[in-house]
Amino acid sequence: MDHINAVFGFLGGSLLPSIIILSLLVFIHEMGHYLAGRWSGIRVMAFSVGFGPEILGYTDSHGTRWKLSLIPLGGYVRFFGDADVASQPDSDELRDLTPEERAQTLSGAPLWKRAFTVAAGPLANFLLAIVIFAGVFGFNGKMVADPIVAEVRAGSAADAAGVRPGDLLLSLDDKSIQTFDDVIRYISMRPEVPVVMTVQRDDAVLTLDVTPRRTVTTDRFGNEHEVGQIGIVIDQQSANFRVEELNWGQAIVEGVRQTGHIVTGTFDYLANVFSARMSPDQIGGPIRIVETSGQMATLGVLALLNLAAVLSVSLGLLNLMPVPVLDGGHLLLYAIEAIRGKPLGQATQEYAFRIGFAMILSLMVFATWNDISRLIG
Template sequence: MAVFGFITGYLIPFILVLSLLVFVHEMGHYLVGRWSGIRVTAFSIGFGPELVGFNDKHGTRWKISAIPLGGYVKFWGDEVASSRPDFEGLGRLTEAERSQTLGGAKLWKRAATVAAGPIANFLLAIVIFAILFGVYGRSVSDPVVSEVRADSAAAAAGIMAGDRLVALDGSAIETFDDVRRYVSIRPETLVTVTIERNGQRQDLPLVPKRTELTDQFGNKVEMGLIGVVTNEQSGNFRRIQYTPLAAVREGVIETGQIISGTFRYIGNLITGRMKADQLGGPVRVAQASGQMATLGLAAVMQLAAILSVSIGLLNLMPVPVLDGGHLVFYAIEAIRGKPLGAGAQEIAFRIGLAMVLSLMVFATWNDISNLIG
């Protein structure tokens, strides 16, 4: 029963969510590549041995493979699925044939094809968020303080019940959730809070405390807190409904906030304001997928949108074997007027593969440690 529960409760939701995100990412590569005149030899969801597949009239092998932890589009002239060119093979092709390979296409076509994968993930996130905002709206409350926690950053700064928070570091805020989102990714960082009290405004400096919280599923999450709360009376709890156009705008804003929040988190890791054990791998994603599935379709869709942004950003990292690494190669080629030599690219690909594998091992170790702990 335990194995069956794991499969139905965690594994299946994980595979479904990840497969959707991978499909959209690879479809971005595929569509722009085909539009650019580049031949595609394989489109795979998953890695490893093929489970099922078929060939289309263009000679592309569409397949589902055994290891559901990603996928790839393999272009004609690529040596491996990571789009590393087969330099020897390309040298044996005619000019017309080379133009149909990724390595032989014009520089702008290669860049567009590679960038299309992450862009597709960002667009998917926008669409999902737009649907959620359009169907469910958004629950909001005014940023009015009903209580200040004792020994909190807000108490030390002099914030009082009844104060209205109107800006953070000079940026206007409209809802209490804006406050939570802003300070949560700024632990141990000086923040200037502008409050309105008795019709007068004043700026109060404070430093959000790095705090470890436990969510409803028992997962530990680290974030910055200032120690203020609101209630229905002070916050004027309400639900905002959006028109389709407004929902799309909110989807763009939400996606942008996730991207900026991710960069802020990376910066916090570098500066030591957050611990690296927050990084998760496939085990944690599977766990989160199962947990969100218990909360309903909207929660799963929200998780899918967040993961889609994460996949897009991960692939834009300037690491060879990832899309960002290819874009770096193309930028160097544009500056030099010619591509890097085969030897230099080979070394870079090997280093990049080692970096990606190391990150995966580290993230999976974090997953296992959190499960054991």
């Protein structure tokens, strides 16, 4: 019974912010598909936030049914001629359409318009993240700390490599370092991977070899994270903690950069999982999102906005996976069509969609199992 309470006890304060965030991200994603499709001359039959039975909705003058559905774990845009919400062509319906009507379907549009319509969903998520980050930086500035070492923990990887208090970190593997955040971001994703560190010590520039150690850290909410660490510490005096004010042009550039960091960090993590340097237990599902949303809500609006931006990038990347059913799977099929000069056969596409659905279902089961195991562990 205690385990059951652990799984469901947090829902009361976490469910609402998670539903709001997920609904926003899904709406933006599907709006990308919708706007690109309409611009491409493709008729849109339905625009849904959520799956399952419709809670409320209306039909506009273009014949599009806008609706809010019961299960807030996704959404879809269904185009004219689609057999389902995954945009598989309905071969029976398409066979009976006139050439003019067929041109208004997703499958009947020119290849580049189909690709643009499909890619517009993930792109909208990336754009949303950039806008959120830019807004946060534009209104609040950017917290900056110089990468100057105040303390080296005894017996740490940095201690073994010869790092000393007062060292200014210049680069990691020839990648320039500007702030201490750059150090954390790079080192944390490289457990047990040798890193070449360039430091300035007084008037000398030294090259040191350091291997971050795999470390399990715990955040303020008790969540455990597996990262690489080298054992250096900064403080206010040495690192000169400060808030740099940014104009809106700089804020947008920083928003793009922050979005790029999330993308590269995601790929770094997946590479670590496949190379067995990190555990896949950080892959979470709906329960993790609900829990994290509730935790961020206790920290205020800025924390929730940052979470929304991170999740928006994650949603965009997930949908770009080259798996049939997802947007990336459609783009893969379009690439094959461009190379072959004709689409794959209907039977082949249906088989690919079945495999893709099984893969996504397996990923969802694995992520949910991770979430439950963490809560009851």
